[in-house]
Amino acid sequence: xxxxxxxxxxxxxxxxxxxxxxxxxxxxxxxxxxxxxxxxxxxxxxxxxxxxxxxxxxxxxxxxxxxxxxxxxxxxxxxxxx
Amino acid sequence: xxxxxxxxxxxxxxxxxxxxxxxxxxxxxxxxxxxxxxxxxxxxxxxxxxxxxxxxxxxxxxxxxxxxxxxxxxxxxxxxxxxxxxxxxxxxxxxxxxxxxxxxxxxxxxxxxxxxxxxxxxxxxxxxxxxxxxxxxxxxxxxxxx
Numbered sequence: 001x002x003x004x005x006x007x008x009x010x011x012x013x014x015x016x017x018x019x020x021x022x023x024x025x026x027x028x029x030x031x032x033x034x035x036x037x038x039x040x041x042x043x044x045x046x047x048x049x050x051x052x053x054x055x056x057x058x059x060x061x062x063x064x065x066x067x068x069x070x071x072x073x074x075x076x077x078x079x080x081x082x
Numbered sequence: 083x084x085x086x087x088x089x090x091x092x093x094x095x096x097x098x099x100x101x102x103x104x105x106x107x108x109x110x111x112x113x114x115x116x117x118x119x120x121x122x123x124x125x126x127x128x129x130x131x132x133x134x135x136x137x138x139x140x141x142x143x144x145x146x147x148x149x150x151x152x153x154x155x156x157x158x159x160x161x162x163x164x165x166x167x168x169x170x171x172x173x174x175x176x177x178x179x180x181x182x183x184x185x186x187x188x189x190x191x192x193x194x195x196x197x198x199x200x201x202x203x204x205x206x207x208x209x210x211x212x213x214x215x216x217x218x219x220x221x222x223x224x225x226x227x228x
Contacts, residue, residue, distance in 0.1 A: 008131055008203035009214050058136035060199065074133060074201075078217035081161065081202030082116055082173060082193055 002067070004031070006045070007076035010052065013045040028054050029063045031073060045075075053078055083149065083157050085141045087132060089164035094171055101158050105178035108155040112185040114193060116172040124208040130163040130172070133201035137161075144195045152188040154179050159192065161202065194224045 005018045025031035032049060035042045046052070049063055055074045056065055067073065084101075086092075094115055102111045118128045145157045158176040166172060175192045179185040196202075204215040 005133070007133060007201070008205070055133070055136060055201070058133070058139055060140075074136070076133070076201065077203065077214065078222075079198050079201055080204045080215045080217050081200040082197035 002031075002070060003072045004035075005072065005074040007074065009077055010045050010075050014041055023067075025067055027063070027067060028056065028061070028065050028073065031067060032063065032075075051077060083142070083145055084159070085138060085145060086160045087134075087137050087141070088160070088162055091162070091170065092160050092174070094174055097158070097160065097174060098176060101156070101176045101178070105155050108178035108185075109180045110182040110185040111176060111178050112182070112189045113174060113176045114189050115174040116193075118166050118168050118170050118172055120168045122208075124210070125168055125206055126209065127168075127207040128166045128170075128172070129205040129207060129212070130166065131203045131205070132161075132163045136201050140200045141196060144192060144199060147195075148177065148188040148192050151191070152177070152179055152184040154184065154188055157188065157192065159196065161196070161200070163202065165207075191228055194221070194228065197221045198225065 001020045002023055003018060004021045006014050011017050023031055023034055025034055032046050036046045052075055056070045057072050098113050141159050145159055149157050155178040161173040175189055177185045177188040198221045206213050206215060
């Protein structure tokens, strides 16, 4: 099981802030494809991944990053701090 | 090093004073404060969401880099989340170094990095509704100079 977190408009589009996901995904992209196939709201949130950023176990990474041993994956738009 | 992520307001004068007093031997202290501005006259509030856990880790990592690269005596980052009104302070950074150039550069580096590498998301609430603030290309480009 993996905790998948959503922030900002990704959270709004999917409708929940986090969920536990049963997955065999090898990379972040595999997980995205699994989520996209679930329901329209996921497909809408992940329609353009160039508009998204991802963190695996709270470290920013890329969509080709491996998920072996990962406990937490978070998807969100580019950050706007400061 | 002092890193704080909080919804409560902070006292800029007190924080700056305390930081400067404790590092009086440093020679140079720079502080920067970001304030909620009303761009078009219609902003009611700013809401800031963040990623608890990752936010603190990311800010610590960014501050660590600044301390190492500019041989800082110390660094401080305070960043608020939650709902903020126009005119409220969003965040502040402070750097202490032996010379002002290092203190200024390190403060700019901290600002550039926490704008686009710390997991915060701003949403502007206006009379027409709420809208997520889009990241600007200039903010991403600003990182290339470091």
